Amino acid sequence: MENKNIYTDLALEERERFKKNVEIEGVKIDKKYDKNLKMTTTVVDIINKNGEKAMGKPMGSYITMETRQLKNAQEESRRNIAEKLMSHLLEITKNKKKNKILIVGLGNSQATPDALGPRTIDNIQISDEIYCISPGVLAQTGMETYSVIKGIVNEINPDLIIAIDSLAARNVRRITTTIQLTDTGITPGSGIGNHRKGLNKETLGKDVIAIGVPMVVSGATIVNDTMENLLHILATVKKENDISNILGNYTEQEKYQLFEELLSEETEQMYVTPKDIDEIVENLSKTISHGLNLFCSNVSAKLI
Amino acid sequence: MENKNIYTDLALEERERFKKNVEIEGVKIDKKYDKNLKMTTTVVDIINKNGEKAMGKPMGSYITMETRQLKNAQEESRRNIAEKLMSHLLEITKNKKKNKILIVGLGNSQATPDALGPRTIDNIQISDEIYCISPGVLAQTGMETYSVIKGIVNEINPDLIIAIDSLAARNVRRITTTIQLTDTGITPGSGIGNHRKGLNKETLGKDVIAIGVPMVVSGATIVNDTMENLLHILATVKKENDISNILGNYTEQEKYQLFEELLSEETEQMYVTPKDIDEIVENLSKTISHGLNLFCSNVSAKLI
Amino acid sequence: MENKNIYTDLALEERERFKKNVEIEGVKIDKKYDKNLKMTTTVVDIINKNGEKAMGKPMGSYITMETRQLKNAQEESRRNIAEKLMSHLLEITKNKKKNKILIVGLGNSQATPDALGPRTIDNIQISDEIYCISPGVLAQTGMETYSVIKGIVNEINPDLIIAIDSLAARNVRRITTTIQLTDTGITPGSGIGNHRKGLNKETLGKDVIAIGVPMVVSGATIVNDTMENLLHILATVKKENDISNILGNYTEQEKYQLFEELLSEETEQMYVTPKDIDEIVENLSKTISHGLNLFCSNVSAKLI
């Protein structure tokens, strides 16, 4: 759920490392703004090995819905976002078999910012050929999430797996305001840097759609952001003799890593999360489960 | 978690259908009372096919610990019961392989009297070769508990499975005052009369120990008990012309079934449970998890 | 929250003790059925001392909304019921001052069927001059609910108090399918027979509206209902020599009390509640809080 180095779970943020108008071979990007919903939707497609390498993410489609409405409890905006989520789910699974769907709520129900997956599962409407499970995390069960899901997939044999998880972002503004959808699957706890086994077509033999929302940033992000603000101000005030000389020949990533290393041991054991995270998780889980329920009943209706 | 007909999950209560001093071929019974703990421990052994048939339960050992202390929160009595539970677990698994143990919390975490299993799992100390999972119930996941557990067992390959579940009893006094331990496994939701697939050596290929506590009785039990009290009084007051004439030629079971059928449809959708069930489930889950943690660390210590 | 004797919190059920077409002096009754909502609305008005005595309830208006939709989670029917609730609240407070409103969630948040009040409070939207509190119960706080509320009322000085509570009913069919609104206030835990101090205009010096939903029946109700079914059948089969002779000269109330006395001590410590009570409480609390939020914003809008 967190980031080591300058890690982010969002393809969108990986793309932002590069200049806006620079074309990256193998990466396509498309951005739209919906005035009514006040929502920016960005589709990043990684279409070849070069794109994979440049972005550090597997080939596939990454859809990002960004809106500050996401945090809120207003029923109407929740419904609108849920409908958007449904249509993106229909789009991203257009050519995939989806008679039997297994929905997986990743994360730890006992740790609020990591509880998005399990809470979403609590609101899924079970029906014929719609299954769901919250497998818990390694620290709770002693088992890799991959092993639990692999076992269940073998018994149930679903066509499609949809996994919901809390993500890590690099940019504080993205926390709890962004949903990412991808057809590339997910590696539970990937942000933590443990090289766990991913949930994807290769490992499970089934299509895996992942839905994620960034819930935390690391302490290093805050230091980094603050320092950037400091340097920005210093740059305008002083011309010489300043901190930018000292850190000036560091790349973005090197600076971030420096701050990471400078974090005290205690701080590493902490995360940075919104003050009203309990309420936000409840609202988000309702919006996402609503979108999933719409998607499942839409899919079921077409089967009949 | 409930009873249809005159169903009970407790072997002890099955035995009580027969007269105390009548010997049932194939069934051995041994009862002890511990003054300090104010605990009655009964071991019912079903040793052959005849015993199975008489008791309506599979061959194996059924250990019942009965004490009113079980409901309470007192740390000391909780510790004593946990230690007893550990020693019964050691005894019942004496000749079984137990290097890798999977602990399964059966039941619905969202329905208090059915939440004993999941709550117990919340307090299990994970360690090397100790795994645990709360698989949810069919109504939550759309999957048979058997399928979820079978899948996980195939991936993890434990030597021993320990399943914790809420049970149904026939006698109101046993509710939340009794722990049953058995080496015969368990059928999740067996009381409900759905013929679900059991968790046992035959179906999972692994030894399965079940730990259960009766949490509910059906409305019919209450009617039955009350009617017995009524008949008892009537028998002493009136000699003729009474209700016992009417119901007199019904067997125990027939009377119970009669009351079952007379329950209104709405009443059938209800259960009878202690008023302070939330607190009791919390206390019980702590006692049982404590006993399991002691058992697991005892087993691990011997492996080293 | 429960009933001793043949107690019910519902004025509607008190009225049902009398024959339908018998007029009770001092009690007016008006019943309507809404086809779309499948909802029966009954207004019982107790208008004088004779009515009070006949009904065993204080003078005032009792509005009952009955519909099986209440249990369900469907957003649309929840919204419809919430709007009805708002309009009944507006009606019943028509001539009352309501600039400052204190909403009180009575009951024990740790005991599911008694948690309706506190859960409703969790979803109330606080705004200027709208206050709310869940005071807990005597067993949690050591204080009478009356004392806690009286103290707060003295500090905050609201114009109007609205109290939400779990009720006891006599008829199993009413459990979780009925909302009662009254302008007569409420006595917390009144069903339990403890003579606690009520929350009403007399004790608090402020208008008190009570909103309640029956959540439990006592074991005696189930025995009583079952026996009635039994007698009904016996009456059609046998002509003489039957149980109805034995209990035939008991009044309804005497029979109920007989069954109460015949309940075992353990059964008295239990309640009868729907199997899916956790989910029902969640749905009900959302519907009621939605109705209250609509009422409060309607009232606030008029103030501007």
Add this chain to the structure above:
Amino acid sequence: MENKNIYTDLALEERERFKKNVEIEGVKIDKKYDKNLKMTTTVVDIINKNGEKAMGKPMGSYITMETRQLKNAQEESRRNIAEKLMSHLLEITKNKKKNKILIVGLGNSQATPDALGPRTIDNIQISDEIYCISPGVLAQTGMETYSVIKGIVNEINPDLIIAIDSLAARNVRRITTTIQLTDTGITPGSGIGNHRKGLNKETLGKDVIAIGVPMVVSGATIVNDTMENLLHILATVKKENDISNILGNYTEQEKYQLFEELLSEETEQMYVTPKDIDEIVENLSKTISHGLNLFCSNVSAKLI
């Protein structure tokens, strides 16, 4: 619960702003280390107006128990800490009337790091003359905590009030490892900078003991700590031309304020808290409630 400027709720941390061996007129300090418990206990006494001014805290006694054991779930160390807490409570209330005690759990039960107070209350054993309440926070109830407590105190008239709250600290190492006890009362949410009305002898007319544990630090603390680490390293490597020149003429407090101002708006809405905060809050609330229960039964025993 948080800090603006260089705010801390801990008297101990205020004292640390001054050099160790400098005597502050009006402030006495006494420090002890218990090897067995691995616990440092510091008593800071502010004995006059000069001490008040120097420390920015009211006159009175501040006892701080520091140990990393506090986070852990081990029953034995929890019991030891609880016993220490009891004896400090007995000491600090030695000359105070304590026949009737009201225990108040401050904070928001729905926001994990702020839920320490309400969770502690959940485990308090009510008895004759021991009362408790979780009044909620302004954002939940629309009422100042002071008003709720003042109202209840007027009705119940306790001799002594004990309030439990989550605190803000300046030093990351103190988070969830420190309990502060004081006889000076508490200002709910004081760290947030809102000038709320405090709970103390002056405002409530009763002795108020406050028990608090630091649960969060602000983002600025992390930036500050990281920058200090950076400067420390830079100081050893470079001699001139460095950041310390730039920030060198800032005081500690000025630097902190600078970082505060540089935090982005989004970051200000976030807090920094341990990853396993849910589990820590559960453990802490059990330890503190255990200590309070021991204190209350000790006090009650002496009354008889």
